[in-house]
Amino acid sequence: MNRHLKHEVLKCDFCVVGGGLSGSFAALAAARRGAKVILMQDRPMLGGNASSEIRMWVRGAKGKFERESGLISELEERNIRRNPTLVPSLFDATLYSMLRENENIRLLLNCSCADAVAEKGHIVSVTGWQTTTYTWYTVEADYFADCSGDSILAPLIGAKYRHGREAKAEYGETLTPDVADSYTMGMSILLAARETDHPVPFTPPTFANVYPTDDSFANGKCDNKYALSRDHKIGTSGCNLWWVELGGDMDSIHDADRLRDELLAAIYGVWDHIKNRGDHGFENWDLEFVGFLPGKRESRRYIGDHILTEGEILEGGHFDDVVAFGGWPLDDHNPHGMRQLGEDTSPSVCIPTPNPYGIPYRVLYAPDFDNFFFAGRNISATHAALSSTRVMATCSLLGQAMGTAAALAVQHKTTPRGVYEDHLAALQRALQEDDMFLPGKPVSYHKALTDAQTNLTDAQKGALFNGIERPRIEGDENGIWQNVGEALTFTFPAPTALGTLRLRFDPDYTRESISINKKMKVFTQKLHTGKDFQPVKVAATLVKGFTVLVDGKAVFTTNDNHRSAVKIPLNVTGRELSIRWESTNGAKKVHLFAVDLI
Numbered sequence: 001m002n003r004h005l006k007h008e009v010l011k012c013d014f015c016v017v018g019g020g021l022s023g024s025f026a027a028l029a030a031a032r033r034g035a036k037v038i039l040m041q042d043r044p045m046l047g048g049n050a051s052s053e054i055r056m057w058v059r060g061a062k063g064k065f066e067r068e069s070g071l072i073s074e075l076e077e078r079n080i081r082r083n084p085t086l087v088p089s090l091f092d093a094t095l096y097s098m099l100r101e102n103e104n105i106r107l108l109l110n111c112s113c114a115d116a117v118a119e120k121g122h123i124v125s126v127t128g129w130q131t132t133t134y135t136w137y138t139v140e141a142d143y144f145a146d147c148s149g150d151s152i153l154a155p156l157i158g159a160k161y162r163h164g165r166e167a168k169a170e171y172g173e174t175l176t177p178d179v180a181d182s183y184t185m186g187m188s189i190l191l192a193a194r195e196t197d198h199p200v201p202f203t204p205p206t207f208a209n210v211y212p213t214d215d216s217f218a219n220g221k222c223d224n225k226y227a228l229s230r231d232h233k234i235g236t237s238g239c240n241l242w243w244v245e246l247g248g249d250m251d252s253i254h255d256a257d258r259l260r261d262e263l264l265a266a267i268y269g270v271w272d273h274i275k276n277r278g279d280h281g282f283e284n285w286d287l288e289f290v291g292f293l294p295g296k297r298e299s300r301r302y303i304g305d306h307i308l309t310e311g312e313i314l315e316g317g318h319f320d321d322v323v324a325f326g327g328w329p330l331d332d333h334n335p336h337g338m339r340q341l342g343e344d345t346s347p348s349v350c351i352p353t354p355n356p357y358g359i360p361y362r363v364l365y366a367p368d369f370d371n372f373f374f375a376g377r378n379i380s381a382t383h384a385a386l387s388s389t390r391v392m393a394t395c396s397l398l399g400q401a402m403g404t405a406a407a408l409a410v411q412h413k414t415t416p417r418g419v420y421e422d423h424l425a426a427l428q429r430a431l432q433e434d435d436m437f438l439p440g441k442p443v444s445y446h447k448a449l450t451d452a453q454t455n456l457t458d459a460q461k462g463a464l465f466n467g468i469e470r471p472r473i474e475g476d477e478n479g480i481w482q483n484v485g486e487a488l489t490f491t492f493p494a495p496t497a498l499g500t501l502r503l504r505f506d507p508d509y510t511r512e513s514i515s516i517n518k519k520m521k522v523f524t525q526k527l528h529t530g531k532d533f534q535p536v537k538v539a540a541t542l543v544k545g546f547t548v549l550v551d552g553k554a555v556f557t558t559n560d561n562h563r564s565a566v567k568i569p570l571n572v573t574g575r576e577l578s579i580r581w582e583s584t585n586g587a588k589k590v591h592l593f594a595v596d597l598i
C-alpha cells in the first residue's frame with residue numbers, strides 16, 4: 001500500500017467482500033437483523049453476473065412450486081412493480097435501493113479487496129483500493145464474508161480451497177473425471193439485441209472472429225470444422241447465447257483478461273454471423289449491448305465444515321442444518337466451451353435434480369477460522385455439486401442464510417461453527433420469519449394466534465397453520481381463500497401483546513409467465529427485446545389493498561401492496577386482531593398462505 005495515497009480505516013460488525021446477489025443479500029440480511037455492515041464491491045454497481053454489466057438472468061429451482069422466496073423474491077417483486085419493461089439499469093437501481101434503504105449498510109463500490117490481515121485463524125481486517133477516490137480502505141470487523149465468487153480472501157488469509165474437478169474415486173460422482181484436474185466451467189460475454197421495424201446493417205469490429213457457417217462455432221478461430229450447431233435463435237424468449245463460452249481449460253482467474261479478448265472476438269463474430277452470414281431472419285434487429293466484462297461461472301471453492309456432493313443433491317439433500325435449497329439440474333459445462341474438439345461436442349451435460357433439495361449451513365463457513373463465512377459460487381461443494389448450486393436464485397438464498405447467521409454470530413459473540421452448534425434452531429426460525437422456505441422444516445406459529453378463536457372453519461385453520469407456506473402438489477389447497485371485503489379475525493381470551501404481523505400472500509406459484517402475452521418466463525430480466533415484448537405485470541393473486549384492525553381500530557392500511565411477504569410492526573396490545581381484504585391485483589379471491597406474529 002503506497003503511503004502517499006489517502007488511507008481510511010473503517011470499523012463494523014460484519015464486512016462482506018463481493019456484491020453479487022449472494023454478497024448483496026448476505027449484507028442486507030445481516031443489516032436487517034441489526035449488524036453494522038460494510039460491503040466492498042469492486043464494480044460500479046451491485047448484482048455481479050445479474051447486473052447490467054453482464055446481464056445473466058437469474059434462475060433457480062426448476063420445480064413448479066419451488067420458486068425461491070426471501071430477498072430474491074423481494075428483488076423480483078419490486079423489479080416487476082417499478083421496472084415493468086425490464087430495463088437492465090433499473091434492475092441495478094432496484095437492487096441498489098434495497099441496500100441503500102438500510103442505514104446499517106455502508107457500500108464501498110469500485111473498491112477491490114487486495115489485502116487482508118489474519119492471525120491464528122482470525123481475520124483482523126481487509127483492505128481494498130477504491131478507484132473513484134484513489135483511496136485505500138481498510139475495514140476492521142468482527143466477522144468477514146467472501147462473496148467475491150473468485151474467493152479473493154483464500155490466497156490473502158491462507159484459507160483452504162479447491163479448484164477444478166475432483167477425481168471420481170473421491171466422492172463417486174458421475175460428472176467427474178477419473179483423475180482430478182484443474183478444469184472449471186468457462187466464462188461468457190453476452191449480447192443484447194432489439195427488434196426494429198426496418199433493416200439495420202451491421203459491420204463487425206476488426207477484431208471479431210469470422211463464422212461463415214453454423215458449423216463454424218466449434219472453434220473460436222474458425223480454422224477447424226467441428227460440427228456444432230449451437231442455437232442462435234435469439235428473441236424475447238429465445239437463446240441468450242450462453243454457449244459463447246471459453247476458458248474452463250485455462251486459469252479462470254489469472255487468464256481472465258486474455259479471455260475477455262477472445263470472448264469479445266467470439267461474441268461479435270456470432271452477431272456478425274447472425275446478421276450477415278446466412279438467412280437467420282434478423283435483418284431488422286439492432287445490437288443494443290455487448291458486455292465488456294466476462295461473466296464467470298466457476299473458480300476457487302472454499303472447503304467448509306461440510307462439502308456438498310452430487311450424491312447428496314441427488315438424494316434430496318436431507319440435512320438437519322438445512323438453510324437453503326436448490327433445484328437447478330446438475331449442469332456441467334464442457335471446460336473447452338466453444339473450442340470443444342472430437343466426438344463429444346455437447347456444451348453441457350444436464351442431470352435433473354430433486355426439486356427441491358436441501359443445502360446445509362455447514363457449507364457456508366471455514367472451520368479453521370473463527371470469524372469467516374462465504375456464500376455464492378464459492379461455497380464448500382464439489383465441482384459437480386456446484387454445477388447445480390451456482391445459479392443465482394440459489395446463491396441468493398445462500399447469501400441470505402449466511403448473512404442471517406452472521407447477525408446471530410454478532411449477537412451472541414460466537415463463531416460461525418458456534419452458530420451451528422448452539423443457535424441452529426434460532427437461525428432456521430429467523431430464516432423462516434424472513435420468508436425463506438426450508439424443505440423438511442415446517443414453520444411454527446405464535447401460540448396466541450393458533451389458540452385464538454377465529455372466523456375460520458377447523459379445516460381452514462388447519463390449512464393456514466400447517467407450516468407449509470406454498471403449494472406442494474398440483475391442486476393443493478394450502479392456505480385459505482377469502483373474498484375481497486371479508487376479514488380474517490382472531491379473538492384472544494385476554495389483552496395480548498401484538499408485535500410484528502407477518503403475512504404471506506400467494507405470488508402465483510403456478511403462473512408460467514410474467515408478461516401479458518406469456519413471452520417472458522417468471523424471472524424478471526430480459527436480454528433481447530422482440531416486437532412481441534410486452535411489459536410484465538404484478539401477479540394477480542397478490543393482495544393489493546388490506547387494512548389491519550386491532551379492537552376495531554385501523555392501525556395499518558395500504559392500497560399498493562405488490563409483495564408476497566409482508567411484515568407490519570404493530571406493537572400494540574389488543575383483544576381482537578382483524579385483517580380486512582380491500583383488493584387484489586386482479587384475482588377474484590384473496591389467497592393467504594400464512595399469518596404469524598413475531
Ligand SMILES: Cc1cc2nc3c(=O)[nH]c(=O)nc-3n(C[C@H](O)[C@H](O)[C@H](O)COP(=O)(O)OP(=O)(O)OC[C@H]3O[C@@H](n4cnc5c(N)ncnc54)[C@H](O)[C@@H]3O)c2cc1C
Binds near residue numbers: 041050113296395
Ligand atoms: C454466462 C453465464 C451464464 C450463466 N447462466 C446462469 C443462468 O442462466 N442463471 C443463473 O442464475 N446463473 C447463471 N450463471 C451462474 C451465475 O451467474 C453465478 O454462479 C453467480 O453469479 C454466482 O453469484 P455470486 O454472487 O457468487 O458471484 P458473482 O455474481 O460473480 O458476484 C461476485 C461479485 O464480487 C465482485 N468481486 C470479485 N472480486 C472482488 C474483490 N477482490 N473485491 C471486491 N469485489 C470483488 C465481482 O465483481 C462480482 O460483482 C451463469 C454464469 C455465467 C457466467
